[in-house]
Amino acid sequence: MAYRHREGIDSLPSYKQGKPAPAGARVPSYKISSNENPYPPLESVRSRVADQALTRMNRYPDMRGTRVVERLAALHGVEPDNIQLGCGSTEVITQLVDLVAGPGDEVVYPWRSFEAYPIIVACAGAASVQVPLTGEGRHDIDAMTAAVNDRTRLVIVNNPNNPTATPVSRGEADRLVRALPADVLILFDEAYVQFNDSPDRAEGMDFFPDHPNVVVARTFSKAYGLAGLRIGYAVAAPEVVEGLGKVALPFGVTDVAQVAALASLDAQEELDGRVKAILGERARVLDALRGQGWRLPESRANFFWLPLGEGTRAAADRFAASGLSVRAFPGEGIRVTIGEGEANDRVIEICRELAR
Ligand SMILES: Cc1ncc(COP(=O)(O)O)c(C=O)c1O
Known part of the structure; x- marks a missing residue:
């Protein structure tokens, strides 16, 4: 049709x-x-989900995810207004792109990388600027920096990079953060951060809050094993979190996912x-x-x-x-x-x- x-x-x-x-x-x-x-x-996660969440499915979830937000804020040493939840970090990344980029704007990211990036950027009406990985499958930090211009609204770092599994070093991340204008957001997509045992490991949180344009996206899908329940989060400046909340899918993160995230944090x-x-x-x-x-x-x-x-x-x-x-x-x-x-x-x- x-x-x-x-x-x-x-x-x-x-x-x-x-x-x-x-x-x-x-x-x-x-x-x-x-x-x-x-x-x-984990048995502890299963039983908490069954006890607390499955009995409440006739009610909408807490849209802000207050208990999870407070718990994550304490974990990362930030305030609750620095945390935004999403149904998977995929939704958090979508919120961020929707917030900052529209027609005429550009989003810079390495390629090949997470397959959802081009889809999310195109759905926002913005343009993708894909910067080829180096021959070793790593981010080309200099080329990414050079790709930034007046139209750039967001630069994505995928550390470690999906699908090549390669890390971004501390020095590389530092170089990129310093090179970018303060009003261009930098997303550290850290879906696999718990598996990054590089001695030279860089984390977005190392740069936040000295660089308030840094946003960190994390997920409960991988190391925490909750891929089926859909919960992830961003750490960002309060002004950014406020904007993310505006474009978020209302009630996107279920009670089941919130309870499972809390139980998983208890089972660290x-x-x-x-x-x-x-x-x-x-x-x-x-x-x-x-x-x-x-x-x-x-x-x-x-x-x-x-x-x-x-x-x-x-x-x-x-x-x-x-x-x-x-x-x-x-x-x-x-x-x-x-x-x-x-x-x-x-x-x-x-x-x-x-x-x-
Ligand atoms: C690099 C990267 N970021 C984000 C995600 C999103 O994961 P989720 O939406 O399950 O949190 C994935 C999932 O495969 C990924 O590989």
Whole structure:
């Protein structure tokens, strides 16, 4: 059916969700295509959700998410008016772009990076300025700085970068923050920050509040294992948080998600143990692959990047035939999530074959 709609939407790529675990393999199959946490929900989180949230589904949630906001403010040593929630950090990033950029404005970000960026920017009516990654899959800080002009409303740093898993160093982040005009916002998208064990690790919070144009986006989806419940947040200047609230989806963050976030923050130690175990698995897999002769970019996330170029599609088929769904970017490479131990064992075996 022909219907009148906004120009530009037709040329927008649709967001591609990571494929589910392949059906039909003779072995148990695994989904390692969405950088999810392989552990099941914690018992303490499940019971708090059941007790407190599921009994209230006839009521709207607290739209501000007051208890979570206060808890996160204390955690980050800021005030509650520095915190904004969203249904996943995807919504927080959407709020931010909607707040600052419209027709005629530009948003600068590295590419390849998080697939939602071009969609979010185009939906706001603004223009994407995609700055190619370096040959090692890292942010090109000088090129990003050079891409900023009078039309720039936002610069996005994705640290560690999805899908290459590469970190931005402290020095690089510092250079970028210092180079940008004070009225251009800089978003540090830190969806995978808990997995970043780089000795030279940079966090957006290191620059906030000395640089009030810095905004930090975090999520409960990855390290906290709440991807299905949709809750993330931004730390930003109060004026920015006020604006984010205006463009936010009303009642977007459910009570269930809010209770689960609070319960997860209470279970921090247990969750940290899981993060540590995932880092151990990452080291095991990457050591094995490097031993097989792979030259891989540095990974500081719960996934890694196989730069397969034209061999990407065939390699993705090989993974699927062995019961593993991975995230393939045809012509570029494959992003592999560190998953269950057995899935990781199988990744090592398939990579051994591919290396030949
Ligand atoms: C770099 C990056 N930022 C943000 C997100 C958003 O995650 P969520 O909306 O689940 O918080 C993702 C999810 O894959 C991501 O990879």
